[in-house]
Amino acid sequence: MxxxxxxxxxxxxxxxxxxxxxxxxxxxxxxxxxxxxxxxxxxxxxxxxxxxxxxxxxxxxxxxxxxxxxxxxxxxxxxxxxxxxxxxxxxxxxxxxxxxxxxxxxxxxxxxxxxxxxxxxxxxxxWMQYLTAYGALIDVAGLRSGDYLVITAASSSVGLAAIQIARRVGAVPIAVTRTSAKCEALLAAGAAAVIANSEQDLLPRLQETTGAKGARVVFDAVGGPIFEPLTAAMAIGGIFIEYGGLSPEPTPFPLFTVLSRSLTLRGFRVHEVLEDATRLEAAKSFILEGLADGSLRxxxxxxxxxxxxxxxxxxxxxxxxxxxxxxxx
The missing domain is CATH 3.90.180.10 (Medium-chain alcohol dehydrogenases, catalytic domain)
Incomplete structure (x- = not known):
């Protein structure tokens, strides 16, 4: 017992x-x-x-x-x-x-x-945080050096894992958090920029941060009304990965933004990696190497x-x- x-x-x-x-x-x-x-x-x-x-x-x-x-x-x-x-x-x-x-x-x-x-x-x-972030960002989105990556719920364990993985491959992580209370901590954790969504206008701040290039990858745990400004700040051909649903509000579908920018909207569950032996071995190798060299902490x-x-x-x-x-x- x-x-x-x-x-x-x-x-x-x-x-x-x-x-x-x-x-x-x-x-x-x-x-x-x-x-x-x-x-x-x-x-x-x-x-x-x-x-x-x-x-x-x-x-x-x-x-x-x-x-x-x-x-x-x-x-x-x-x-x-x-x-x-x-x-x-x-x-x-x-x-x-x-x-x-x-x-x-x-x-x-x-x-x-x-x-x-x-x-x-x-x-x-x-394992939950790094498998989730690796599976979405590396395995699915193919995150690479120079990419702008927008991360919502950035102070969560998965959000922080995403920041570390982005830094490990040379991408530029932009953290989105609700208030400015955690901004300094997110910058210290490796975020290139932090946007307090309840205190700042999200879309112009994202456009200011990513410039004409836009965000190639968005990694979102929230859904709800934030969906529209996030997609509007994306690069042509970008990929939006939704892995949560923390917002109790409906999530709008930004049809014309998706069409005009040729966006891919993709749901992700960590079980995609866990149930595929080849993908899981690649994920474990990436994570264990990151733990060993200190890039993942x-x-x-x-x-x-x-x-x-x-x-x-x-x-x-x-x-x-x-x-x-x-x-x-």
Missing amino acids: ARAVRFHRIGGPEVLRLEPVDIGQPAPDEVLIRVKALGLNRAEALLRTDRYIESPRFPAGLGLEATGIIEAVGQQVHSFAVGDAVSVLPPTSMLDQPTHAELLLVPQARLVKNPPGQDWTSAAAT PVIARTFDFEDVVGAYRFLESNQQFGKVVVTL
Whole structure:
């Protein structure tokens, strides 16, 4: 038995409970992990409020990331051993394979060994953010040196990962955030320019920053009314990648802007990379190389104890964080 984060009804963080669950023994291709840290994601809050791409089945588990030590392995597991420090790659479904628990059974195909010397907090803050940003920007958009990249929700863990990846390949990251409170921190994190969307007129500021060239890539987690000025500031033939839906307002379709600029509008889910072995190996190599050379460095906003997982999600949903919120066990 082990404690897991579960909820029995739709609601805010207060509906979360730590409940005992029966873990069992590893199947032939599985490992048993003693969890040391968990990374939190907006997708989990969306699932809990029934605004995600899947709806909860009660009692519902939660979680997309975890890191820890292998305690047991199945008979067909040969690449991992008891005592290895590993991280769990995001599951296809949180309903079937939630990660927020003290012990986890995980197929070996969803594991990666932690780099030597990486601490638990950084390990818990690595894979969801970098796989999402890499998959959208490098694998799909082909981001390259000199490209202007516009990043919304830039102070999120994925937004900061996008800034670092852009810098790694020589692109120019332009951060969009709601207020000026995080502007200095975003500049220090590598943004070439920062636009406070609620305090500045977004379109002219983007046009001023990118000049006649325009933004070849937009990486958006928000949707809603911001969609129109973002597309209007894009380069001819640019690609707009939508990977979230944080805005509660409708998202307009800017038909004539899309037509006149020959834009590509593309939805992205990290599972595109996770479910393709070749793409996943390329992503892992890029991320591990970046961690090794220091160009990719997870930014931790704050850590919480497992017993205070409710407080951790309240902080995540307060929009105060800069980087990843991590729960330690």
